[in-house]
Structure formats: structure tokens, C-alpha cells
Amino acid sequence: MKRISRKDIAEMEKRYRAALVNSLSGFKSANLIGSRSKDGIANLSIVSSTIHLGSNPPLLGTVFRPDSVPRHTLDNLRESGYYTVNHVNSSFTSNAHQTAARYHESISEFEACNLSEEYLGDFKQPFVKQAVIKMAMKKVDEIKIEINGTILVIGEIQDLYLSEDFLRTDGSVDLEKANTVAISGLDTYLKASKIARYSYAKPHKELERLDNV
């Protein structure tokens, strides 16, 4: 085993360090955040930083770097208070990755990256038509992480849209069947295949496989 110390990391070339450290939390979620600027331009931004924060109320968090590409997104959702979260699917990973480019704010990433805007119910923010799991979100809090200036935006799920085919009988969603992808590091998109589902763990009780739920 190679040991890489805190000092080694501090002394690395910047891009090498970013590629390394971005790999170390493990696999990350792959979502497109849809929003709209005050000038009406639909914005779309790939993020690998959307996380589960709680079920009741249903909350997702997304970490933003204030100085990075999704800045228009952060501005937009601060202004309007609403946005969409759309799972990236294996059929459009390159389109999703391209939304990370620093387009001028007058350009919609939907058009530039060949993804289609969709409007559902009376929600004003753009969904990704190609996504098969997508959520209307309301921003409910924003926390500044002082140590490095990143910002955790917390949103509450207002509406969830998905095919009933992906819903298992216990409420869980079959993300493999939905072709939702994972991200590793800064640039790698992966499909996932199930190893196992396990029963709720209890002391001194053997786990059961739940593969047929």
C-alpha cells in the first residue's frame, strides 16, 4: 500500500490534487439541476454533490463552490427559490457532462447541450425531458461551510416524477433499472449493477438477501 500524506497532497499540482481528492469519497450521484435566470434563460448544470439529507420532510442537499461553473445555477435558485433535480441517465452522459462548460449567461445549456426543456404541472422551473426520475424542489435553507467557503443548499422535494416500473413494493426505487448513472472523480460516468440487497441488520441475526422484493 502506498501512503500519501496530508503534506504530499498539499504539494501536488492543482489539477492532479483535484482529480485525486475528488475520487476519495467513493461514488457520487449524477444529477442535472434545472433553473431559470431572472432574464428567463433556462439553465442546466451537472452536479455530483446532491445528497440525501432526510426523509421526513424529504430533503436533498447540494454542495456548490461559489467560484465554479454552476454559479449561474446558485444565483438562479437563490433568486427564485425553486429548481429541479433530474437523474442523469446512461443515454445522455455526454450531454450532461457538457453542461459543465462555462457558457455565457445568455445561453441556455439545454439548447447548447441538446437536452430538452420540459414543464410539468404548474412548476415554472425546467425539467429535463430525457430524465426518467426528476423532482421539483423548493429551496428551504442555505448553509455556508466556513472552512472552505462552499455552500450547502437544502431543498425540499415538492413533486417526484418517475415511471411506476422503477418503484419496488417496499418504496425503494430501482436505480439500476432506471439506468441512473454514478460519477467518480471529476469526469467518469458509470453504470451500476446490483450485488445484493440485505435485510435490516440486527445484532446476532444473519442477514437475509432481499433480491426478490
Added chain:
Amino acid sequence: MKRISRKDIAEMEKRYRAALVNSLSGFKSANLIGSRSKDGIANLSIVSSTIHLGSNPPLLGTVFRPDSVPRHTLDNLRESGYYTVNHVNSSFTSNAHQTAARYHESISEFEACNLSEEYLGDFKQPFVKQAVIKMAMKKVDEIKIEINGTILVIGEIQDLYLSEDFLRTDGSVDLEKANTVAISGLDTYLKASKIARYSYAKPHKELERLDNV
């Protein structure tokens, strides 16, 4: 597409809702947090909530529910200020899942779940011997998320241990080669296989495939 509203989610049976909402952020990381109680008991806890927060300094965050299983872990790392993060590997997913059981605090999950303690350098916290990517962490901050009482613990990477085989020339880590797994929802472990790596996205420039880096 089925529409599931905020109200539908609020009215769901508790376990059904937890299974659903825990699936909605997408794939999650799978890590074992190693720590030690003030009585010297080595503790190990599966988490799917460890995230990348920044590269310089190298920071990982982990979200804890104060009322949930990893409470011993949270107590321990508040007391000592140090812990380990160990990637869950496809060879020990059932052992890792079993660490979620509510063992008495006098019992070490290492022993109860057939995983081996390992000590590296002069770091006092236990690593998982079976893990092939693992990190010594120092707790540097703790943020309470007021809206639902969850706690984001922020740790700085002190030492990283991994095989050089997994390090690509650009600094990224080949998590697929390391057999690191992903988690979906509360109970599903998945292996991941690469769809593509893409070049840094720029406006009006076609993405390149980086699959041979």
C-alpha cells in the same frame, strides 16, 4: 410518468417513505467509519453519507442522524477528534451492512461482523484491513443542520492508503478497479462499470473520450 406529491410523501407509511426518499439523490458512497470509544472499544459503522467537500484542503463530509445507529461513532469522533474512512469493497458488502446493527457499546463491530482491525503509522484509530482504499481523518468542523437536526461532520484527510495500481496518471483513482461499491437507498449494494470518461467541458468544443488515461 407517475407524479408523487409532497403531500403523498408526507402521508406514506414511515418505512415506505424512508425507502423511497433514500433512493432519490441517486447513487451514494459506501464507507466504513472506524473509531474508538473512550473505553477503548473499536467501533465500525457503515455510512452512505460521506461526500467530497473540497480538495485543498482535502475535506470529506459525513452526515449523521443523531438518533440513528452510528451514534457511537459520532460520540467517539467528537471525543477523540479522529477517525478512519474505509471504502467498502465488493468482497465484504454483507459484513459492512451488518455493522449497522445496534450492538451494545461494549461490543466491537469489527469482531461481531468479521472484519479485521488494522493500525497504520502512529494513527490510533482502527482501519479496516480488508479495505484497499482508506484514510486517516481529523475532524475539523461540525455543522448542525437545523431544519431536521442532522449533523454534518467535516474531516480533513491526514493520510491516504491505497495501491498504486488504482492511481491513474492524472491523479484520479480507478474505483472500478478497486472494487469500491455504491449504495442505493437503505440496503442495496452495487458494483459500477465505466461508461465513459470525458475531457474538461468547454463551450463550443466537442468532448473527447479519456478512456485510455
